[in-house]
Amino acid sequence: MTHPDPGDPRPGSDLGSGPGPGTGPGAGLDPGPDTGTDTGPGPATGPGAGPGPAIGSGPGPGFGFGGGPGPGGAFGAGAGPYGARRLSPRVLLIDPIRLLPSLLLPLAGVLIAGGFSPTSFGWAAVGVAGSAVYAVIRWATFTYHLTEDRLELTRAFIGRLAKTIPLERIRGIDITEPPLHRLLGLAVLKIDTGAGGSEQEGTLDAVTMEQARALRTALLARRPAPPLPARAAGAAGIGQDAAGQGPAAPGATAEAGPEPVARVLARVPRRWLTYGPLSGAYLLTPFALAAGAVGLVFQWGEELGLTERSARQALEWVWAHPYLLVAVAALLVTAMPIVGAVAYAIFNWDFTLRARDGYLVAERGLITRRTVSLERRRIRGYEMTEALLERWAGVARLWAVVTGLGDSATRGQLLPVTPKAFASGVAREAVGPFATSLRPHPPRALRRRLVRAVVPWLPVAVAAFVLGWAVVGVVALGLAVLGIPLGLDRYRSLGHAYDGARLSVRSGSLRRAQAVVERRAVVGWTMRQTVFQRMAGLITVTAGVGAGSGGYPAIDTGETQGVEFAHEVTPDWIRPFLDDLS
Amino acid sequence: MRGQRGPLRDPAERVSRRAIVLWLIEALVGFVLLVGGAVLVANWIGGGWEIVPDWLSGNAWMLPVAVGAVMLPFVVVEPLWRYAVHRWELSGDVVYARSGWLSREWVFVPVSRIQTVDKAQGWFERALGLATVEIRTASHAGSSTIKGLDYEVAARLAEELARRAQELRDDAT
Numbered sequence: 021m022t023h024p025d026p027g028d029p030r031p032g033s034d035l036g037s038g039p040g041p042g043t044g045p046g047a048g049l050d051p052g053p054d055t056g057t058d059t060g061p062g063p064a065t066g067p068g069a070g071p072g073p074a075i076g077s078g079p080g081p082g083f084g085f086g087g088g089p090g091p092g093g094a095f096g097a098g099a100g101p102y103g104a105r106r107l108s109p110r111v112l113l114i115d116p117i118r119l120l121p122s123l124l125l126p127l128a129g130v131l132i133a134g135g136f137s138p139t140s141f142g143w144a145a146v147g148v149a150g151s152a153v154y155a156v157i158r159w160a161t162f163t164y165h166l167t168e169d170r171l172e173l174t175r176a177f178i179g180r181l182a183k184t185i186p187l188e189r190i191r192g193i194d195i196t197e198p199p200l201h202r203l204l205g206l207a208v209l210k211i212d213t214g215a216g217g218s219e220q221e222g223t224l225d226a227v228t229m230e231q232a233r234a235l236r237t238a239l240l241a242r243r244p245a246p247p248l249p250a251r252a253a254g255a256a257g258i259g260q261d262a263a264g265q266g267p268a269a270p271g272a273t274a275e276a277g278p279e280p281v282a283r284v285l286a287r288v289p290r291r292w293l294t295y296g297p298l299s300g301a302y303l304l305t306p307f308a309l310a311a312g313a314v315g316l317v318f319q320w321g322e323e324l325g326l327t328e329r330s331a332r333q334a335l336e337w338v339w340a341h342p343y344l345l346v347a348v349a350a351l352l353v354t355a356m357p358i359v360g361a362v363a364y365a366i367f368n369w370d371f372t373l374r375a376r377d378g379y380l381v382a383e384r385g386l387i388t389r390r391t392v393s394l395e396r397r398r399i400r401g402y403e404m405t406e407a408l409l410e411r412w413a414g415v416a417r418l419w420a421v422v423t424g425l426g427d428s429a430t431r432g433q434l435l436p437v438t439p440k441a442f443a444s445g446v447a448r449e450a451v452g453p454f455a456t457s458l459r460p461h462p463p464r465a466l467r468r469r470l471v472r473a474v475v476p477w478l479p480v481a482v483a484a485f486v487l488g489w490a491v492v493g494v495v496a497l498g499l500a501v502l503g504i505p506l507g508l509d510r511y512r513s514l515g516h517a518y519d520g521a522r523l524s525v526r527s528g529s530l531r532r533a534q535a536v537v538e539r540r541a542v543v544g545w546t547m548r549q550t551v552f553q554r555m556a557g558l559i560t561v562t563a564g565v566g567a568g569s570g571g572y573p574a575i576d577t578g579e580t581q582g583v584e585f586a587h588e589v590t591p592d593w594i595r596p597f598l599d600d601l602s
Numbered sequence: 603m604r605g606q607r608g609p610l611r612d613p614a615e616r617v618s619r620r621a622i623v624l625w626l627i628e629a630l631v632g633f634v635l636l637v638g639g640a641v642l643v644a645n646w647i648g649g650g651w652e653i654v655p656d657w658l659s660g661n662a663w664m665l666p667v668a669v670g671a672v673m674l675p676f677v678v679v680e681p682l683w684r685y686a687v688h689r690w691e692l693s694g695d696v697v698y699a700r701s702g703w704l705s706r707e708w709v710f711v712p713v714s715r716i717q718t719v720d721k722a723q724g725w726f727e728r729a730l731g732l733a734t735v736e737i738r739t740a741s742h743a744g745s746s747t748i749k750g751l752d753y754e755v756a757a758r759l760a761e762e763l764a765r766r767a768q769e770l771r772d773d774a775t
Contacts, residue, residue, distance in 0.1 A: 565741050570741040570742050572743075592712075598610065
C-alpha cells in the first residue's frame with residue numbers, strides 16, 4: 021500500500037483516511053463508496069467514532085463535532101424536547117407474529133418429543149413466553165437519538181452496541197410499510213449511508229408513520245424541520261383514476277409550493293400498469309410456480325405415498341389425455357400475462373415521483389408501500405431500458421445512476437414502465453437533458469453482430485445432422501436464421517454520443533439499454549480489443565463511472581471513432597497519447 | 603510491436619525484462635495444469651466405459667499429447683508477446699497503460715480520480731524482484747493494474763501517484 025498521505029503508513033487502510041474530525045470538504049479521495057475494497061474503520065462503530073475516515077465524505081461541509089447540540093432542539097415533529105427514544109411499542113404486536121415461523125419447528129419438536137403430554141405443553145408455553153419477553157427486552161433496550169448532526173442507535177441488551185450515523189453521511193431514506201405494519205400505522209425506516217452491505221445501514225423497525233415522515237424530513241434536511249404537511253401532495257393525487265385525466269405531464273404539474281414541499285415530477289396512472297407484463301420477466305412466474313409445485317411433489321412425494329411406479333402411471337395417464345396437457349398449457353399461457361400484471365401492479369401501484377428539498381422521492385406499492393429518497397446531488401445520470409416487447413409498445417423503464425447507492429436496482433428506480441416520451445420527459449426534468457442524437461457504429465460492427473448471432477448455431481446444426489438428430493438440427497438452424505434479425509437489431513441499437521455535458525451509450529436488443537451519464541462522473545477509460553475485434557478494426561470503449569454499474573461501454577466502435585469519443589469527452593486525458601493528429 | 607493502428611501511440615515505458623520470466627513461469631504452470639487435466643480426462647475415457655466407442659478409448663493417450671503439442675508454442679510465444687504489448691506511461695497527470703497479448707486493453711486513469719494505489723508482490727514476483735502497481739478509482743472500468751514492473755520502478759511510481767493524487771484530489775465521481 022502506498023498512500024498519497026505520506027504520514028500514514030498503515031497497511032490496508034484507504035486513501036481516504038484523512039486526519040480526522042475537522043477535515044474540510046472532501047476529506048478522503050473517495051466519494052464513491054461502491055468500490056467494496058474499503059478496509060478502513062467503519063463510519064459508525066462505537067461511540068465517538070465520529071466521522072469515519074474511510075468512506076468518502078463528499079463535498080459537503082466538514083464535520084462539526086465541536087458544537088454539541090443540546091438534546092432538545094433538533095427534532096420537531098411535535099414531540100417536544102427530543103432525547104433518546106424508543107421504537108413504537110406497537111411493534112410488540114408484530115414481533116410474535118414475525119417470530120412464529122421460526123418458533124413453529126422447535127415448538128412442534130418439543131410437543132412431539134414430549135408425546136403431547138402436559139409437561140411438553142408447559143415447555144412450549146415457556147418457549148412462547150420466553151420469546152415474548154425477549155421481544156419486550158429487545159424493544160426496551162433499543163433507543164435512537166437524533167441530535168443536530170448525527171443519529172445514534174443504541175442497543176444495550178447483551179453488551180452495548182452503539183451506532184453513530186453522521187447526518188452528513190446519509191444518502192437516502194427508505195420508508196417501507198409491510199402489510200402488518202400498515203395495519204398498525206407503523207413503518208420501517210432504513211437509512212442508507214452508502215457504506216455498502218446492509219450491515220452498515222441503520223434500521224428503525226418500527227416507528228409510527230408520522231414519526232417516520234418527520235424523521236425523514238429531519239434526517240434529510242439536516243436541520244430542525246417541522247413535520248410534513250400531512251399528505252399535502254398525496255391528497256392531490258386522489259383524483260387520478262384509470263379513466264381520469266391523462267398522465268401528469270412531467271415537470272409541469274402540481275406545483276405545490278416552495279422547495280421544502282414536494283413537487284410532483286411524475287405520477288403513473290393505473291392504466292399504465294398494464295404495460296407491466298411486456299418486460300417478459302413476469303412471464304416466467306407461472307412456470308416458476310409450476311416448477312415449485314413439481315419440486316414440492318418430489319420433496320414430499322415419499323410421505324404422500326408416491327412411488328416411482330405411481331409416478332410413471334400418472335405420466336402415462338397424462339400422456340393418454342393430450343387434451344388435458346393442451347388445456348394446462350393454454351391455462352399457463354393465459355395465466356402468464358395475468359399473473360405478471362398482478363405481481364407488477366402490486367409492486368408498482370400508484371407510483372409517484374416527487375422532488376423535495378434536494379431529494380427525489382419515489383413512492384410505490386399496494387400491499388407494502390415503499391418510499392425511497394435519493395439525494396439529487398449524487399445523481400449522475402440515468403439509464404433507460406426497453407425489452408423487445410416494450411420497445412414494440414413504445415414504453416421504457418427509467419433508473420437513476422447514483423453514486424454510492426446500495427441495492428441500486430430497486431432503489432434507483434425513477435419510473436416503472438411508462439411511454440417512452442413520458443420517461444424521457446421525466447428524465448430531463450429529474451436528472452437533466454441530453455440533447456444529441458447517437459452516432460452509429462461502423463458497418464463492420466454489423467458484420468460482427470451478425471456473425472456472433474448466427475455462426476455459433478451452425479456447428480451445432482451440422483453436428484446434429486451428422487449424428488442424425490434431425491429435430492435438434494432444425495432447431496439450431498432456426499435459431500441461426502433468427503440470429504439475422506437479432507444481429508441487425510443489435511447493430512441498430514449500438515450508438516454513442518456526447519453533448520458537451522453528458523455522454524450516452526446504447527446497446528442490446530432483447531433488452532436495450534441507454535445510459536446517459538454526466539461528464540464529471542467519468543473517472544477513467546478502458547478500451548478493449550479482442551483478436552476478432554482487431555481483425556475487424558473495432559474496439560470497445562468503456563467509460564469508467566463511479567456510480568451505477570461502474571462502467572458504460574460503447575461496444576464495437578471504430579478504432580479511431582472510439583478513441584475520438586473518449587477524446588471528445590475528456591480531451592485532457594487522451595490528447596497526450598494521441599499519435600500526431602490534432 | 604507491429605505497426606500502430608488507430609490514433610493512439612504506444613505508452614513510453616516498457617515493463618522490466620524479467621517480466622518475461624514471470625510470464626513464462628505462469629504460462630508453464632498453466633500448461634502443466636492443462637496437460638495434467640487432459641491426462642485425467644484421457645484416463646477416464648480409456649477406463650473402459652460402455653458408452654465410449656473403442657476407437658476413442660483406445661487412442662485416449664493422444665488427448666494430452668495433442669493438448670501439449672497445441673499449447674506448447676503458446677508457452678513460449680505468450681511471454682514474449684506480452685513483453686511487446688505491456689507498456690505504461692505517466693504524463694499529464696494521466697496514467698496510460700496497455701496490456702494483454704491476443705486481446706488488448708488500454709486504460710486511462712487520471713491521477714485526480716485515483717482512490718488507492720497499491721503495490722503488490724506475489725511469490726514469483728518477489729523472487730524476481732518485480733512488483734505490480736494497482737491503481738483504483740471508484741469504478742472498475744477506470745482502474746488499472748500494471749504488472750511486471752521492476753520493484754524500484756513500481757515503488758517510485760506508486761509514491762509519485764500517491765503524492766500527486768493527494769495534491770490533485772478531486773471529489774467528483
